[in-house]
Amino acid sequence: MKIQRRDVIAAGGLAAFAAGFSQTLGRMADAFAGPADGRHQHYGAGLEPEFRVDPATGELTPNPDQQVSYTGCMGCTTLCGVRVRIDKATGKILRVGGNPYSPLSTEPHLPMKATVKESFVALSRFQDKGLAGRSTTCGRGNAALAQIDSPFRVLTPLKRVGPRNSGQWEPISFEQLVKEVVEGGDLFGEGHVDGLRALRDLKTPIDPDNPAYGPRVNQVGHIVSVNDGRDLLGRRFWQQAYGTQNYVGHGSYCGGAYRSGSGALFGDHRAMPHAKPDLANAEFVLFIGTAPGNAGNPFKRTGKMLAHGRTDGRLEYVVVDPVLTNADNRAAAERGRWVPIRPGTDGALVMAMMRWLFENGRVHTAYLANPSLAVAEARGEPSFTTASWLVIAEPGHPRDGRCLRGSDIGLAAGRQGTLGEADPYLVMGEDGRPLPVSTATAPAPLDVDSTVDLGGKAVRVRTGYALLRESALAKTLDEYAAACGVPVEVITGLADEFSSHGRRACAVAHGGMMSGAGFYNAYAVVTLNALIGNLNWKGGFAMNGGGFPHVAAGPRYDLVNFPGKIQPKGTPLGRNVPYERTAEFARKRDEGKAYPARDQWFPGAPGLATEFFSSAFEGYPYGLKALVLWMANPVYGIPGLKERFGKDLADPQKLPLIISIDPLINESNAYADYIVPDTLMYESWGWTTAWNGVPTKMLTARWPVVEPRLAKTPDGQPICMETFVFALARAMDLPGFGPEGLADAEGNRLPLERPEDWYLRAGANAAYAGQPVADASDEDMALTGVARIRPALEAVLKPEEWRKVALLYTRGGRYQPANQAQDANNPEWQAQRFAKPLWIWSEHVGGAKNALTGKRYSGCATWQEPAFADGTPMRAVHTESDWPLLAMSFKSALQSAHSIATPITGLHPENALVVHPEDAAARELATGDQAWLATPGGRVKCTVLVHHGVMRGVVAVEHGFGHRELGARPHRIGGQSQPDRPQLAAGININDLGLVDPTRGGRNVWVDAVSGTSVRNGLPARLEKA
Template identity: 20%
Template sequence: MKLPSLKRRTFLQVGAGTGAAAATAPHLLHAMENDLGGKDIGPVTAVERRAVPTNCHVCNIQDGAIAYLENDRVVKLEGNPEHVSTRGRLCAKGNSGMWYSYDPDRILYPLKRVGARGEGKWKRITWDEALTELAGKLDAALKEDPNTIMLKYGRNRTGGSIDRFMKTLGSATVVNHTSVCESSKKVGMEPTWGPDIETPDFANAKYVLNFGSNVLEASYFHNPLSQRVTEGRIDNQMKIVTFDVRLSNTAGFSDEWIPVFPATDGAVALAIGHVILREDLQDSDFINNWTNVTVAELKAHYQQYTPEWASKISGVPVETIERIAREFATTKPATLFTYRGPAKHLYGSYNEKACMMLPIMTGNVEKKGGYCLPRGMGWPQPMPEPGKPAKDSYLSHPPDYPLAAHKVSHLVPFWIAEGKQKINVYFTYQDNPVYTNPGSMAVWGKLFKDEKLIPYLVSMSPFMGEETALADLILPDCPYLERWEPESMPNSLWPWLGIRQPVHKSLGESRENRVMLRDIIHKLDPDGARGMKQFWNFKDGEDYMRHHFDNVPGLKEAGGLNFLKQHGVWPIYGSLNPKTGKVSDKTGREIQAEYGLFQKELSAADMAGATVEKDGTITKGGKAIGVQRGGKNCVGFPTGNRLINVRVDQWAEYGFNPMPTFKRIPWHETMKDDELILSTFKLNVHKQSRTAAVKWLAEIAHSNPAWMNPETAARLGVKTGDLVRIDSPVGHLVTKAYVTEGIHPKVVSIPTGFGHWEYGRLATLKHKSAKGDASHGQDDPDLANVWWDDKGVHPNNIIPVVADPIGGSQGWYDTVVKVTKAGPDDRYGDSEGNWEKHVEAFKETMRYAYTGDLHRKMHPEMASWAGPESVKHPAGGGH
């Protein structure tokens, strides 16, 4: 029998049925077929759901989102089609964000520890009791030294309230998580061209060099940038070449995946530069006009970095290096992207600098399809603002790492243990170093269990993570769908401002962070006599947001915060074209980005009172404000001299090479034949420690076997699924093997985000009984539907600390390990780290700091450097 031909519309009409469902069919069809976003219909009730725009915060990309609610409960999250960056799309993590609000083990009330730290015994207390106790601890600490009050945060998207809080207390001891994230990438870029990130114009590029970034899956800005990568491939026939130790999703999408020996990305990049300069393929005009070196200087410097030299170190064939150099230099426009691959090493800042030199020397900077400066927007802070603390903090600005502008937080436990700085009260916010940092429980767990070193630990968290489980006091923060926050991420070529706003009422007695901090200050200074309360005179989170947004030029005229509450983002550049998936203006044409930002001309007002120096530098008030080129007064780059600094003179002050260079990891040179390098990576549905308790994501990925090459597996007599033991200098773990061609033969690689021992019943698979803890958990019958029995193995316990002496980054991918077939006493899930061995690793990495005894050995080319004694330290930052 021949079936009738059914189009989608016909099928929907036939399936609508009779009665109420049939009556609503036309409305449903209109919503589903003609609207790109902003409307949604309940499939059971046929009622239009309430839509509230916001910005995601499952990870740090801040995608534009819309929450759909029925009866004040979020039932779905989608992308916001008015958001110029993410254009109506959310990734799997963003789509599942409501499960942060509805986590059955979410902390809903203030809790006080009543047993030993980590014993899991809590007493529910009132907010007044919690604030009174905390105020007493803070008051005592303030009388001794404000810097004994410490706050360490992970993701801080509060728009300034964290810093305002600590400045109000007079403490400079604010530490972030950036040294385990991307600090050496930032420090490699900032002195070179100003910003700490780039925005490659993938959509218009013809050629992309990708060093160690998994941009399609887990890298910074992966949703907005992966869209543009796809467009570049489809619309532009863009070629992508990826250098990586692992066949990531991005490497698999690339035209070429080139396995490279870990930490040698910089050597390959320098050799590519050597070929470009040797064959005169560089953009000489751009180099001579917009950098602080000449082509002649660059050619002389790069002579040493031959393809033969790089091939011996990296394993990449000479002919491959030479071919790619020619392709990249002669295919215009071209761009480059990096992330943790080059940067998370002992000398990661050098690697990042070497990579970013390639678009610089070929002139592919701020051009359509090129390597572009980030576009961001700012907002004012509420006035008055507290002043800076009276004294600097050792932990915030360690004197051995003066160039590490984003701190060296992963060394903090060792410095506290050494007595470098006393801590009386420790705050943690959106952070979990007991799980996420090198050494994990063996280092940070030991620190927090020592009540002499950390007398009072306060966690501002909605979740019982590994660090929160060791706290003395837990103040229940709100997940992102319940709080106000300002937002602007440079994740597209069009700048934007956005908000997170509460899409539903806060559950239990949780309070959003800025309100919580206000309440602490008001408890300390109820009548304002201490001068603190004046900085926290706002009614609620929305009132605070009005201080940010109601006076931003342009936004003010559009309606300020009220506009953002309605749209979630400003400005609205156009509408999403359903045929192209791109944003179009009122004429139907795709919106075009602005390029050449460094060539913008200074206004007459800018030039009033300015002086043009002989070299073209335009100065005003003692500062460079631009450069004169071709008779035009250009703004230049956002650096101190308004040029791209190929030569970073500040690095030379501390005995580091100011020019692009490469330093091999010393212990990689002495590896034995049976040793491997351990690397870690992220899957697209997980993010550090915060997603294992999200039921949709945990069901997709819940185990993390160790990737190893068939060559390695054959030597060990191992096949996929077999247990292996991985021994590092500081500990060991036992996990399962995954044998694949998609990994370098000298590497074993483990996904992170697995193997929790806290974070609730789902993350730990302690779900057989779905009944929650009355003090904070909730009943959730859906936990009975968990069918998997493998939570994975966490690798961080066995990874020792390494600190880039320039950028401060943790060397996540530097650990040399020995892998063997598991023995009779090895059990799946074993993970042990040794504190004493971690201390040895800490002492070893300090030897590479500019004050350490190995610094000169690693930099023989800087023989004329006078040594650390010649360096003038900033006030408060001395030894």
């Protein structure tokens, strides 16, 4: 590797390690030296094994007192396949390991044809199978199961008593819960509250002056956390049966900036496709703003694949991040390097790399010149880009920033003048005239700067390639280096290395993009891959293999279509549509001043939970009458939200009804009016695919391997999300639910009244997708505990189906063989390929304008320093003299942000603030000192950890601590108080320090101006000794 390495001496970190782990070492010593009375002579205080395998013969002897089941984990958003050990007598979960059938836990994973007995043997000493096929789970996965029996769990419906956020609740019956939230009334002695029935108005407009806002039903909003395999049922109810437009996930305050930047390159701002490095075959990977094996998704598989590549000498990688993580491995020091960088400045580094690539002939122009997939494949390429497509580059032209289309120049089109799919994109022909992409049979010119006649006027057109090259050359290498803090020689070394491995190199990012320049930083990172043409290549930028169709109009059941299905209408609450399509724009344009809008709009973004609260309380575009939180915790997760909107959330006059569905009381649903309990971890059903990073198809099956601890409905079902929405649908007589809610493939109506009705039939679709799977044997069902749900399988499914679905549960899902990752006919290509173009110039972004300024956005990767919504640089408002540091967060290797796993807090009870030795010395701080960390948005007291593994001028906060709920505050439920465990509140949360955006009048917290995603990296800060 050509990059200069700076060794990191972490003396401060070692001291903190010794201090933090001294108690743990003491407990270990006690365990060895303590009394052993009553303990097994071989296992001591440990658990008896779940089975024994004769190392000589491979004969399996199961433990008759334990059950081993394959299912899915929910300890973090990776949702790995796991094996769960259960005490048969008590139903208690003893331990969790990896599922050898799942590629998220095992490399290579077992084929589906392997019997369950063979899968157990594969984990043993027999023929050293357990070493070759090691199947693991992480610390989070094992620790998170403690939540199932947590004393802080919500087990029955709760209704608040007294003011919101007072911590006072009363248990109520399921019937009372459903009646009150449906019918409304004077529910709390504070005045009338509309119930869900009254709010489901599908006809009356919210605002007659702005009919595009949609009907009143849109004033019911829903925020959900990660898709845990149940999200599509939630969407079926809230959007397609109830009818609201406003159902959003948590991405805008998770890693949404990266997804939005990737969506620009892949040309889809709603689904936001993205790719990952093919770590099984890559030679060089650049991780920017993500720490492999520590963060990202799937973090466990990524870490394992990285270790394999590092060990066999094939793979080298660099992690560009303000803070050093465990991705930098001393055992293979020359294979993995760390390059520190200022938070929020990744785009400067990447655009500098691009400049070097352009100036040194390292851009793969032969690849970029292919204007279509047909031309690309004829030239041996599995993907193509829009680099040669023509873009209108005429300031003042109404279509400036948009691609030139056939209708612009009078070419006959299938839908003349509509700019639809039939209206062709154009490249420059050999004769100097525009040519439809579809008719091009050879590479097209890349460096075009010309004019075309549009309506009798000469209009400038350029290619996306030319525009990107101009963007990269806009600053010098020295200017880029000064912005990001990375020396020029390191930048050029990275560019040289990245472009020296053919297609077996890759650049990827993730949560580090959540800054005030997040969208363009992310767009730049993913565009690097296009410049070397690595998409769909073995060892390059690989698409996810995807799953097997389950919630679909499938081969056995139609779980998508139903009579009365609603297509939600109206403007999303998050304003993630073009401002220019609104009545407000039309009025202001007619008045002669279309800009600024009242507030920012985000045309290049998906659903934005980050804008829900500003919209709801400011009434722009409209307010909310009810908010449903399902497993969501935006108050903890969105920087600055609690400080800005905490008082509003506590006021029922501003938001009349808040309903939460959650197994625990968190920082957000502490403000709720009602809490509906929910299943947790291994009590629940679900079907999940890999988020990304697995090149083969896979589908993880989650099922109740233990009986839910929850209270029951009158008909004996656990009270949870599913039974709650079933009851709401029944009470309001909504379509798509009830005795005829579903249909089989022949159109016969079937019930949707129990969770099994949905999940088992989804499993049938998956089992019959393509080549149907085999039938499960009685032995496999007995060994995995699936025999316990056999009555449900037989009752819901058809005789020929149920054993095939049972097979999926005995394997913990359905998994394509590992050897099918590459194309059978082109072994250097990936089997799962992205067939659409990569947008070097995104006309969706480049044709849009900032709603506050009227200035067009750049449609290609570019460097823009972190700024507020109107483009004002953050440092122009919060100067370095006042706020000399930059604060950021990084993912904890142990603690998950959505839970407090007490087995982990015993090892790692709090997070310290990581401070560079020079910054600490300037403030007379040492490891273990108490200090005040302040930003313009707040101030917290913290413990200092002095460490060379952080960029100078940067302080870093490990995310997942600083909770004020989830057991950190005891609530009173009925006549009893929860346990008082203040130690669960240890540490700090960087989101308590988030900023408001002064250029929006302080109406909302600081979000990225293009993607609308929250800003938690690069916060202006100062630090002083307490």
